[in-house]
Amino acid sequence: MKKDSDCLPDEKFRRGELLDANCPSREILRRLTSRWSLLVLVALEDNTLRFSELRRHIGGISERMLAQTLRYMEEDGFVERTALDVVPPHVEYHLSPLGADVRGQVVGLTDWIETNLHHILDKRRHTST
Template identity: 45%
Template structure:
Protein backbone atom coordinates (compact mmCIF):
# COMPACT_ATOMS: atom_id res chain seq x y z
CA UNK A 1 0.00 0.00 0.00
CA UNK A 2 1.45 3.38 -0.96
CA UNK A 3 1.60 6.39 1.34
CA UNK A 4 -1.45 8.08 -0.22
CA UNK A 5 -3.61 5.03 0.39
CA UNK A 6 -2.38 4.77 3.97
CA UNK A 7 -3.36 8.40 4.64
CA UNK A 8 -6.77 8.21 3.00
CA UNK A 9 -7.98 4.81 4.12
CA UNK A 10 -9.34 4.42 7.63
CA UNK A 11 -9.63 0.65 8.15
CA UNK A 12 -11.54 1.03 11.42
CA UNK A 13 -14.31 3.09 9.79
CA UNK A 14 -17.04 1.52 7.65
CA UNK A 15 -17.09 4.51 5.24
CA UNK A 16 -14.38 6.00 3.06
CA UNK A 17 -15.14 9.33 1.38
CA UNK A 18 -12.28 8.72 -1.06
CA UNK A 19 -14.09 5.67 -2.48
CA UNK A 20 -16.28 6.60 -5.46
CA UNK A 21 -19.35 4.65 -4.32
CA UNK A 22 -19.23 5.63 -0.64
CA UNK A 23 -22.41 7.43 0.51
CA UNK A 24 -20.35 9.73 2.71
CA UNK A 25 -19.11 11.47 -0.43
CA UNK A 26 -22.58 12.85 -1.19
CA UNK A 27 -22.96 14.18 2.33
CA UNK A 28 -19.54 15.80 2.15
CA UNK A 29 -20.59 17.48 -1.09
CA UNK A 30 -23.76 18.80 0.56
CA UNK A 31 -21.79 20.14 3.53
CA UNK A 32 -18.85 21.63 1.67
CA UNK A 33 -20.66 22.97 -1.37
CA UNK A 34 -20.95 26.73 -1.55
CA UNK A 35 -24.54 26.96 -0.34
CA UNK A 36 -24.46 24.02 2.07
CA UNK A 37 -21.57 25.36 4.11
CA UNK A 38 -23.00 28.86 4.22
CA UNK A 39 -26.47 27.58 5.15
CA UNK A 40 -25.11 25.46 7.99
CA UNK A 41 -23.01 28.38 9.21
CA UNK A 42 -25.99 30.74 9.15
CA UNK A 43 -28.20 28.28 11.03
CA UNK A 44 -25.56 27.86 13.73
CA UNK A 45 -26.72 31.21 15.09
CA UNK A 46 -30.22 29.83 15.63
CA UNK A 47 -33.50 28.94 13.97
CA UNK A 48 -34.38 30.95 10.86
CA UNK A 49 -37.32 31.19 8.52
CA UNK A 50 -36.69 30.61 4.81
CA UNK A 51 -36.56 34.29 3.81
CA UNK A 52 -34.45 35.21 6.84
CA UNK A 53 -32.02 32.49 5.82
CA UNK A 54 -32.03 33.69 2.23
CA UNK A 55 -31.17 37.22 3.35
CA UNK A 56 -28.43 35.89 5.63
CA UNK A 57 -26.83 33.80 2.87
CA UNK A 58 -26.31 36.68 0.48
CA UNK A 59 -26.46 35.70 -3.19
CA UNK A 60 -28.29 32.37 -2.91
CA UNK A 61 -31.35 32.02 -5.12
CA UNK A 62 -34.65 30.77 -3.74
CA UNK A 63 -34.32 27.60 -5.84
CA UNK A 64 -30.76 26.84 -4.68
CA UNK A 65 -31.58 27.48 -1.04
CA UNK A 66 -34.61 25.20 -1.28
CA UNK A 67 -32.53 22.43 -2.88
CA UNK A 68 -29.77 22.89 -0.31
CA UNK A 69 -32.19 22.73 2.63
CA UNK A 70 -33.81 19.56 1.23
CA UNK A 71 -30.41 17.88 0.89
CA UNK A 72 -29.30 18.92 4.39
CA UNK A 73 -32.61 17.84 5.88
CA UNK A 74 -32.37 14.46 4.12
CA UNK A 75 -28.84 14.00 5.53
CA UNK A 76 -30.15 14.71 9.04
CA UNK A 77 -28.29 17.99 9.47
CA UNK A 78 -31.25 20.39 9.34
CA UNK A 79 -34.69 20.10 10.91
CA UNK A 80 -37.66 21.70 9.16
CA UNK A 81 -40.59 22.73 11.37
CA UNK A 82 -43.81 23.73 9.62
CA UNK A 83 -46.29 25.65 11.78
CA UNK A 84 -49.99 25.29 10.86
CA UNK A 85 -50.63 29.01 10.67
CA UNK A 86 -52.03 31.27 7.99
CA UNK A 87 -49.81 32.08 6.19
CA UNK A 88 -47.75 28.93 6.89
CA UNK A 89 -44.60 29.46 8.93
CA UNK A 90 -41.60 27.22 8.32
CA UNK A 91 -38.53 27.37 10.54
CA UNK A 92 -35.19 25.68 9.93
CA UNK A 93 -32.70 24.76 12.60
CA UNK A 94 -29.68 22.53 12.98
CA UNK A 95 -30.01 19.05 14.41
CA UNK A 96 -27.37 17.97 16.94
CA UNK A 97 -25.48 16.32 14.07
CA UNK A 98 -25.78 19.48 11.99
CA UNK A 99 -24.54 21.56 14.90
CA UNK A 100 -21.40 19.43 15.16
CA UNK A 101 -20.77 19.77 11.43
CA UNK A 102 -21.41 23.53 11.52
CA UNK A 103 -18.95 23.99 14.41
CA UNK A 104 -16.21 22.38 12.35
CA UNK A 105 -17.14 24.38 9.25
CA UNK A 106 -17.16 27.64 11.18
CA UNK A 107 -13.70 26.85 12.50
CA UNK A 108 -12.50 26.52 8.90
CA UNK A 109 -14.40 29.65 7.84
CA UNK A 110 -12.83 31.69 10.64
CA UNK A 111 -9.39 30.35 9.78
CA UNK A 112 -9.80 31.32 6.11
CA UNK A 113 -11.20 34.76 6.99
CA UNK A 114 -8.26 35.33 9.35
CA UNK A 115 -5.74 34.46 6.65
CA UNK A 116 -7.30 36.38 3.74
CA UNK A 117 -4.51 38.97 3.70
CA UNK A 118 -2.07 36.10 3.02
CA UNK A 119 -4.37 34.65 0.35
CA UNK A 120 -4.82 37.99 -1.39
CA UNK A 121 -1.07 38.61 -1.35
CA UNK A 122 -0.48 35.15 -2.80
CA UNK A 123 -3.02 35.82 -5.56
CA UNK A 124 -1.35 39.13 -6.34
CA UNK A 125 2.09 37.50 -6.63
CA UNK A 126 0.67 34.70 -8.77
CA UNK A 127 -1.10 37.12 -11.10
CA UNK A 128 1.99 39.31 -11.36
CA UNK A 129 4.18 36.40 -12.42
CA UNK A 130 1.71 34.52 -14.63
CA UNK A 131 -0.70 37.20 -15.75
CA UNK A 132 -4.18 37.68 -14.37
CA UNK A 133 -6.71 35.11 -15.55
Protein backbone atom coordinates in the same frame (compact mmCIF):
# COMPACT_ATOMS: atom_id res chain seq x y z
CA MET B 1 -13.34 -2.84 -5.35
CA LYS B 2 -15.17 -1.94 -2.13
CA LYS B 3 -18.91 -2.33 -1.81
CA ASP B 4 -21.15 0.31 -0.21
CA SER B 5 -21.37 -1.91 2.86
CA ASP B 6 -17.58 -1.63 3.28
CA CYS B 7 -18.01 2.05 4.15
CA LEU B 8 -20.95 1.87 6.55
CA PRO B 9 -20.59 3.15 10.12
CA ASP B 10 -21.00 -0.27 11.76
CA GLU B 11 -17.59 -1.20 10.41
CA LYS B 12 -14.46 -0.01 12.22
CA PHE B 13 -13.40 3.39 10.90
CA ARG B 14 -10.42 3.29 8.56
CA ARG B 15 -8.89 6.35 6.95
CA GLY B 16 -8.91 6.36 3.18
CA GLU B 17 -12.48 5.23 2.56
CA LEU B 18 -13.36 8.75 1.51
CA LEU B 19 -10.76 8.36 -1.22
CA ASP B 20 -12.62 5.33 -2.59
CA ALA B 21 -14.82 6.48 -5.49
CA ASN B 22 -17.48 3.90 -4.57
CA CYS B 23 -17.88 4.97 -0.94
CA PRO B 24 -21.22 6.71 -0.19
CA SER B 25 -19.38 9.17 2.03
CA ARG B 26 -18.37 10.96 -1.19
CA GLU B 27 -21.95 12.10 -1.80
CA ILE B 28 -22.25 13.38 1.76
CA LEU B 29 -18.94 15.20 1.38
CA ARG B 30 -20.12 16.80 -1.87
CA ARG B 31 -23.38 18.00 -0.34
CA LEU B 32 -21.97 19.10 3.00
CA THR B 33 -18.99 21.02 1.65
CA SER B 34 -20.87 22.99 -0.96
CA ARG B 35 -20.57 26.72 -0.48
CA TRP B 36 -24.27 27.03 0.29
CA SER B 37 -24.41 24.19 2.83
CA LEU B 38 -21.49 25.65 4.73
CA LEU B 39 -23.12 29.06 4.77
CA VAL B 40 -26.43 27.58 5.98
CA LEU B 41 -24.56 25.90 8.85
CA VAL B 42 -22.90 29.18 9.77
CA ALA B 43 -26.11 31.23 9.44
CA LEU B 44 -28.27 28.92 11.52
CA GLU B 45 -25.74 28.72 14.37
CA ASP B 46 -28.04 28.69 17.44
CA ASN B 47 -30.85 30.34 15.49
CA THR B 48 -34.20 29.19 14.21
CA LEU B 49 -34.87 31.12 11.01
CA ARG B 50 -37.66 31.29 8.51
CA PHE B 51 -36.79 30.70 4.86
CA SER B 52 -36.83 34.42 3.99
CA GLU B 53 -34.70 35.30 7.04
CA LEU B 54 -32.19 32.64 6.12
CA ARG B 55 -32.05 33.90 2.56
CA ARG B 56 -31.39 37.45 3.78
CA HIS B 57 -28.61 36.17 6.06
CA ILE B 58 -26.88 34.40 3.17
CA GLY B 59 -26.17 37.08 0.62
CA GLY B 60 -26.27 36.06 -3.02
CA ILE B 61 -28.16 32.78 -2.72
CA SER B 62 -31.16 32.34 -4.98
CA GLU B 63 -34.48 31.10 -3.65
CA ARG B 64 -34.16 27.96 -5.75
CA MET B 65 -30.63 27.17 -4.54
CA LEU B 66 -31.56 27.76 -0.89
CA ALA B 67 -34.59 25.47 -1.24
CA GLN B 68 -32.46 22.72 -2.82
CA THR B 69 -29.71 23.10 -0.22
CA LEU B 70 -32.18 22.94 2.65
CA ARG B 71 -33.84 19.88 1.11
CA TYR B 72 -30.49 18.06 0.92
CA MET B 73 -29.51 19.13 4.42
CA GLU B 74 -32.84 17.97 5.83
CA GLU B 75 -32.56 14.68 3.93
CA ASP B 76 -29.07 14.11 5.37
CA GLY B 77 -30.21 15.01 8.90
CA PHE B 78 -28.31 18.29 9.37
CA VAL B 79 -31.33 20.61 9.38
CA GLU B 80 -34.79 20.25 10.85
CA ARG B 81 -37.77 21.89 9.18
CA THR B 82 -40.86 22.95 11.11
CA ALA B 83 -44.01 23.93 9.22
CA LEU B 84 -46.18 26.21 11.35
CA ASP B 85 -49.92 25.98 10.93
CA VAL B 86 -50.59 29.69 10.53
CA VAL B 87 -51.92 31.94 7.77
CA PRO B 88 -49.90 32.66 5.75
CA PRO B 89 -47.90 29.44 6.26
CA HIS B 90 -44.46 29.76 7.82
CA VAL B 91 -41.61 27.29 7.72
CA GLU B 92 -38.71 27.50 10.14
CA TYR B 93 -35.32 25.84 10.00
CA HIS B 94 -32.83 25.01 12.72
CA LEU B 95 -29.82 22.76 13.09
CA SER B 96 -30.43 19.22 14.24
CA PRO B 97 -28.04 17.77 16.83
CA LEU B 98 -26.07 16.25 13.93
CA GLY B 99 -26.05 19.65 12.18
CA ALA B 100 -24.85 21.40 15.33
CA ASP B 101 -22.08 18.82 15.65
CA VAL B 102 -20.84 19.26 12.08
CA ARG B 103 -21.18 23.03 12.42
CA GLY B 104 -18.59 22.84 15.18
CA GLN B 105 -16.22 21.25 12.69
CA VAL B 106 -16.98 23.81 9.98
CA VAL B 107 -16.43 26.84 12.21
CA GLY B 108 -12.71 26.11 12.38
CA LEU B 109 -12.48 26.16 8.60
CA THR B 110 -14.57 29.31 8.19
CA ASP B 111 -12.59 31.11 10.92
CA TRP B 112 -9.35 30.06 9.25
CA ILE B 113 -10.56 31.42 5.90
CA GLU B 114 -11.56 34.74 7.43
CA THR B 115 -8.27 35.03 9.33
CA ASN B 116 -6.10 34.17 6.31
CA LEU B 117 -8.15 35.83 3.58
CA HIS B 118 -5.70 38.68 3.10
CA HIS B 119 -2.79 36.22 2.64
CA ILE B 120 -4.72 34.25 0.04
CA LEU B 121 -5.82 37.36 -1.85
CA ASP B 122 -2.25 38.72 -1.79
CA LYS B 123 -0.97 35.42 -3.21
CA ARG B 124 -3.59 35.52 -5.96
CA ARG B 125 -2.61 39.06 -6.90
CA HIS B 126 1.10 38.17 -7.04
CA THR B 127 0.45 34.98 -9.01
CA SER B 128 -1.73 36.69 -11.62
CA THR B 129 0.78 39.49 -12.34
